[in-house]
Amino acid sequence: MNISVSTSLKSNQTYLAKYLSLEQPKDAVQITYVFQHPGVPDSNGNYQSHWCGKTKVVDFVPRDASELPIWNSGVPDVSTTEIYLKPVRLYNDPFRRGNNKLVLCETYTDEMKPLITNFRYSCNEAMNEAKDEYPWFGIEQEFYLLDGTDGRPLGWPKTGYPKDIHDHQVLYHSAVGANNVYGRDVIEAHFRACLYAGIKISGENAEAMPSQWEYQVGPCEGIRIGDDLMMSRFILYRVAEDLHIGVTFDPKPVPGWLGAGAHTNFSTAAMRAEGGIKEIERALEKLSKTHAKHMTKYDPHGGADNQRRLIGADFAPKLDEFRYGVADRSASARIPKQVAQDGCGYFEDRRPASNCDPYQVTEALVRTVCLNGKEWEGKLYRYV
Ligand code: ADP
Ligand code: MN
Ligand code: MN
Ligand code: MN
Numbered sequence: 001m002n003i004s005v006s007t008s009l010k011s012n013q014t015y016l017a018k019y020l021s022l023e024q025p026k027d028a029v030q031i032t033y034v035f036q037h038p039g040v041p042d043s044n045g046n047y048q049s050h051w052c053g054k055t056k057v058v059d060f061v062p063r064d065a066s067e068l069p070i071w072n073s074g075v076p077d078v079s080t081t082e083i084y085l086k087p088v089r090l091y092n093d094p095f096r097r098g099n100n101k102l103v104l105c106e107t108y109t110d111e112m113k114p115l116i117t118n119f120r121y122s123c124n125e126a127m128n129e130a131k132d133e134y135p136w137f138g139i140e141q142e143f144y145l146l147d148g149t150d151g152r153p154l155g156w157p158k159t160g161y162p163k164d165i166h167d168h169q170v171l172y173h174s175a176v177g178a179n180n181v182y183g184r185d186v187i188e189a190h191f192r193a194c195l196y197a198g199i200k201i202s203g204e205n206a207e208a209m210p211s212q213w214e215y216q217v218g219p220c221e222g223i224r225i226g227d228d229l230m231m232s233r234f235i236l237y238r239v240a241e242d243l244h245i246g247v248t249f250d251p252k253p254v255p256g257w258l259g260a261g262a263h264t265n266f267s268t269a270a271m272r273a274e275g276g277i278k279e280i281e282r283a284l285e286k287l288s289k290t291h292a293k294h295m296t297k298y299d300p301h302g303g304a305d306n307q308r309r310l311i312g313a314d315f316a317p318k319l320d321e322f323r324y325g326v327a328d329r330s331a332s333a334r335i336p337k338q339v340a341q342d343g344c345g346y347f348e349d350r351r352p353a354s355n356c357d358p359y360q361v362t363e364a365l366v367r368t369v370c371l372n373g374k375e376w377e378g379k380l381y382r383y384v
Pocket of ligand 2: 140214
């Protein structure tokens with residue numbers, strides 16, 4: 001039978017409502033374990049992580065992630081091993097509501113060694129070492145919505161491009177109107193779902209290209225920024241799935257059109273205190289000396305993704321140079337005008353790509369700025 005997506009969505013909702021309104025037994029709480037599966041490495045040895053969520057019923061209402069058992073997941077193509085899922089942060093479940101929870105998990109090998117893509121592990125160590133400086137982060141997550149069936153940005157013409165206002169991106173940024181923005185339903189659903197979950201989401205706006213959006217998380221202290229941002233990405237995929245809309249965090253999905261970043265705003269207690277601008281400048285000087293190293297951590301492919309995005313055109317700085325300035329949105333890092341006027345506050349690192357791992361980015365910042373460049377001495381493990 002050939003039914004349109006909208007007809008099937010509507011009947012699905014009626015169908016589901018009958019069952020979701022059944023009373024849930026008090027001693028059966030649905031816990032969704034949310035994790036990034038490293039997947040199978042490609043021919044270059046790169047893992048292509050993807051989001052997963054699977055549900056376990058427990059007979060109590062957890063108050064903290066540590067009350068939940070370690071669980072496991074299989075590995076495609078390898079029948080002799082499993083990866084282990086360790087619950088680390090609990091959120092309210094905006095999909096099932098009630099006492100049900102989402103729990104963010106770290107991934108380990110079956111010998112409980114941190115897995116190759118578990119960048120939270122060393123990030124957590126760095127955040128603990130730097131905790132006396134009270135590091136705060138706010139991340140601006142940019143992304144494109146996709147036509148679920150063909151991978152084109154949502155609402156773009158089947159061939160060709162939207163009206164070319166490339167030199168006037170302000171027309172689409174924060175825009176309203178049927179010809180200028182696509183997919184607002186997803187953004188509204190995501191915003192409320194994140195608030196309900198307990199994520200510190202702090203804003204949203206339409207971005208510079210039609211069907212490109214941004215939301216902000218933070219400020220959060222230490223490891224929480226990575227946790228909240230990761231869970232917000234899972235929730236975005238999940239709310240968009242209901243409408244058969246795709247999401248991409250690729251930092252340059254359409255060559256010649258604007259890319260997507262994850263601007264990372266950062267401050268320490270000293271930067272936020274009176275006269276903290278001096279601390280901000282000291283931090284930026286340190287960053288100017290460690291630019292190349294940071295670029296290897298600001299996308300999941302060691303800099304290759306940012307090579308497509310940071311081309312010194314399309315409103316992006318150049319990959320291989322570090323510049324900072326007050327109110328300078330073409331620089332690698334920016335001191336907001338207000339911060340310069342107040343003489344204290346935070347700065348914005350504009351280099352991280354939209355698909356960055358926030359644990360890698362915030363760990364790099366803390367190690368360079370707060371820990372004198374001290375490297376992590378441990379190691380991550382492959383599952384085979
Ligand atoms: P932009 O002007 O670059 O678009 P946004 O308003 O989108 O900036 O985002 C600003 C981000 O800065 C938010 O994520 C917010 O949480 C974060 N932020 C604000 N104050 C601080 C601070 N003191 N330390 C770290 N991050 C901060
Ligand atoms: Mn922004
Ligand atoms: Mn933006
Ligand atoms: Mn920004």
